[in-house]
Amino acid sequence: MxxxxxxxxxxxxxxxxxxxxxxxxxxxxxxxxxxxxxxxxxxxxxxxxxxxxxxxxxxxxxxxxxxxxxxxxxxxxxxxxxxxxxxxxxxxxxxxxxxxxxxxxxxxxxxxxxxxxxxxxxxxxxxxxxxxxxxGLVRLGLPFEYGMTFSLALRYLPTTYGLWVNIIEAQQARGWTPERQSLLARLSAYRPVLVAVIIAALRLSQDLGLALACRGFGAPGTRSAWQDIRFxxxxxxxxxxxxxxxxxxxxxxxxxxxxxxxx
Structure with a gap:
């Protein structure tokens, strides 16, 4: 992907x-x-x-x-x-x-x-x-917080998918073979994987929130850009x-x- x-x-x-x-x-x-x-x-x-x-x-x-x-x-x-x-x-x-x-x-x-x-x-x-x-979206009027959320989503989608892949590979190394089961049994077999991914994603979001707070995200004041854009x-x-x-x-x-x- x-x-x-x-x-x-x-x-x-x-x-x-x-x-x-x-x-x-x-x-x-x-x-x-x-x-x-x-x-x-x-x-x-x-x-x-x-x-x-x-x-x-x-x-x-x-x-x-x-x-x-x-x-x-x-x-x-x-x-x-x-x-x-x-x-x-x-x-x-x-x-x-x-x-x-x-x-x-x-x-x-x-x-x-x-x-x-x-x-x-x-x-x-x-x-x-x-x-x-x-x-560019922020310069067009999108609130900075929304733009930051969009940027983080683009950044951490591959990370979340990587968590999914790592957990599945770890389960397969322990003999987990859902493809040999029926459709309903296969869906049920993916439930613990999904729970593990959700827990890992929540931990990641908590760490990310603490990192943003340490860097003053949400503080009042005029924001600047490290690499600005211009016409x-x-x-x-x-x-x-x-x-x-x-x-x-x-x-x-x-x-x-x-x-x-x-x-």
Whole structure:
């Protein structure tokens, strides 16, 4: 399991302020939600891949994300034509269910949309460090305590998962083999492991709370950042270009109806 997707690099996307990346990713997500046309959605998906590859994200990371999206894509392509048949010529009858050409096109459109949104969100995670991501949220108005909580969650998710793995391996070293039992017995066998993980996580949270208290967390006063973020001229140009492009897209989509149909 991977929780930190950041790929170090020096590309222009890496150097952008996190708030500029929020705007870019937000625009891509809104465009994916407003579009239904297959060619335009495929173009957006290709654009996200070009941005990721241009930022130095390795193909192995893209394959990893495609593998995570494959089950969802499969179920969308399978279920959408069956249970939400759109207009068009009937292609297949399965009892009371009718698969139409419109339903198939809608399924492909939904699948493309889901993948565009996944890769657009990954664009933010692959090229932004967790600390910069949280600092960007705080600069946008998120209370510092919430940002700190989010940062700690990102940091300690792998730690909690490591506790789970260590406890399971310790149990397996003592002859614990739940996979040979029935489903209910297997679930019951995981109960002591879950209890041990909860106890270890509570101890970890208590130690973390004491460490934060020793460092003055929650004390009044103006806070500073060890590595601050700031807007540059490049950020201004990128935000301006993205805003203009999104305005033109909205005009074409809402006034001219671009991308309102699947084909």
């Amino acid at each position: 991977r929780f930190d997707l950041f790929v170090p690099g020096a590309s222009w996307l890496h150097r952008l302020d996190p708030r500029s990346k929020f705007l870019l990713v937000g625009v891509l997500l809104l465009m994916a939600l407003l579009l239904k046309h297959l060619a335009l959605l495929a173009g957006l998906l290709a654009l996200t891949h070009l941005l990721l590859v241009g930022a130095g994200v390795p193909w192995s990371a893209l394959r990893w994300l495609w593998a995570r999206m494959a089950p969802l894509t499969f179920f969308i392509l399978l279920l959408q034509p069956l249970f939400a048949s759109g207009a068009g010529a009937p292609l297949l009858h399965i009892g009371p269910l009718v698969v139409t050409s419109g339903g198939v096109l809608d399924g492909i459109s939904f699948a493309l949309r889901a993948n565009v949104m996944a890769f657009a969100a990954s664009l933010l995670l692959f090229v932004t460090e967790a600390q910069a991501l949280v600092l 540059t001229r490049t950020d201004t140009w990128i935000c301006g270009a993205v805003s203009v492009a999104f305005g033109l897209f909205l005009a074409g989509r809402l006034l001219l109806g671009w991308g309102a149909t699947t084909w």
